[in-house]
Amino acid sequence: MQSMPPNASTGEPLNGLPEKAARLAVNLMRAFARVFSILVLLAAWQWLSQSGTFTPYQLPSFTAVVGRIWDDATTGDLAINAGLTLYRALAGFAICAVLGIAIGMAMSRSVIANWFFDPIISVGFPMPKIAFLPVIILWLGVYDTAKITMIVFDGIFPVIAATVIGIQGVEKELIWSARNMGASKYEVLRHVVLPAASPQIITGLQVALPLSLIVTVVAEMLMGGYGLGGAMMQAAHFANSTSVFAGIVEIAVIGYVLIKAMALVRRRLLVWHPEANAPATA
Numbered sequence: 001m002q003s004m005p006p007n008a009s010t011g012e013p014l015n016g017l018p019e020k021a022a023r024l025a026v027n028l029m030r031a032f033a034r035v036f037s038i039l040v041l042l043a044a045w046q047w048l049s050q051s052g053t054f055t056p057y058q059l060p061s062f063t064a065v066v067g068r069i070w071d072d073a074t075t076g077d078l079a080i081n082a083g084l085t086l087y088r089a090l091a092g093f094a095i096c097a098v099l100g101i102a103i104g105m106a107m108s109r110s111v112i113a114n115w116f117f118d119p120i121i122s123v124g125f126p127m128p129k130i131a132f133l134p135v136i137i138l139w140l141g142v143y144d145t146a147k148i149t150m151i152v153f154d155g156i157f158p159v160i161a162a163t164v165i166g167i168q169g170v171e172k173e174l175i176w177s178a179r180n181m182g183a184s185k186y187e188v189l190r191h192v193v194l195p196a197a198s199p200q201i202i203t204g205l206q207v208a209l210p211l212s213l214i215v216t217v218v219a220e221m222l223m224g225g226y227g228l229g230g231a232m233m234q235a236a237h238f239a240n241s242t243s244v245f246a247g248i249v250e251i252a253v254i255g256y257v258l259i260k261a262m263a264l265v266r267r268r269l270l271v272w273h274p275e276a277n278a279p280a281t282a
Contacts, residue, residue, distance in 0.1 A: 162204020
């Protein structure tokens with residue numbers, strides 16, 4: 001019996017279509033498994049809102065919230081508020097990344113820098129930084145500068161700590177080997193220390209990014225103005241619970257996208273690291 005000719009584009013036999021369908025079905029099942037709990041939560045939300053347990057003011061239906069989000073999107077309010085929130089969060093995060101890595105490197109390479117910054121980090125890391133919000137408002141007002149400052153003040157600590165831990169954890173043998181081969185201090189730092197410490201540093205950035213979004217929303221709620229947090233507080237003042245829940249959903253979606261984007265950046269930057277070859281668990 002003559003075998004089927006191979007597919008010219010893929011090199012697979014034409015009768016391999018069932019295998020492709022099976023792989024597609026497995027991938028779809030895995031994707032469904034990842035979002036199953038979210039779908040259950042949304043179904044429970046919709047059911048509770050229509051069961052009479054809660055009033056529409058206490059818990060608007062999910063469909064009503066989606067309709068509110070659609071209305072905000074068509075009028076442009078969603079783009080304005082989400083854009084401002086993202087701008088503040090990402091601007092603060094960028095400053096946290098640059099200053100945090102720089103301070104962490106200085107603390108790891110200089111005794112004087114470590115002597116100066118270590119007590120500040122030790123006291124400031126566990127402290128609730130939101131306590132300084134009134135001081136920031138008194139000094140800088142309630143506009144973008146104050147909000148971004150609050151983000152930096154809160155998000156820089158995990159970046160500094162992760163950088164210090166990552167650099168201190170670099171194997172001394174790698175540094176000695178590079179120096180014996182004639183590498184300068186700058187070359188050792190650039191080609192040995194930073195690459196070896198990068199997994200820990202990126203972990204600190206992954207902590208700082210959602211923290212930046214959280215602080216942004218809180219600052220907008222307390223300082224007012226445009227942004228998702230400010231829009232939610234304005235809706236609450238007018239007893240518009242549907243818009244409040246719409247803001248919660250919008251923030252959740254933005255946070256999810258940011259976390260997934262940061263995870264993708266991590267995989268791309270650490271493609272050489274053993275963790276890139278580890279089996280995925282999600």
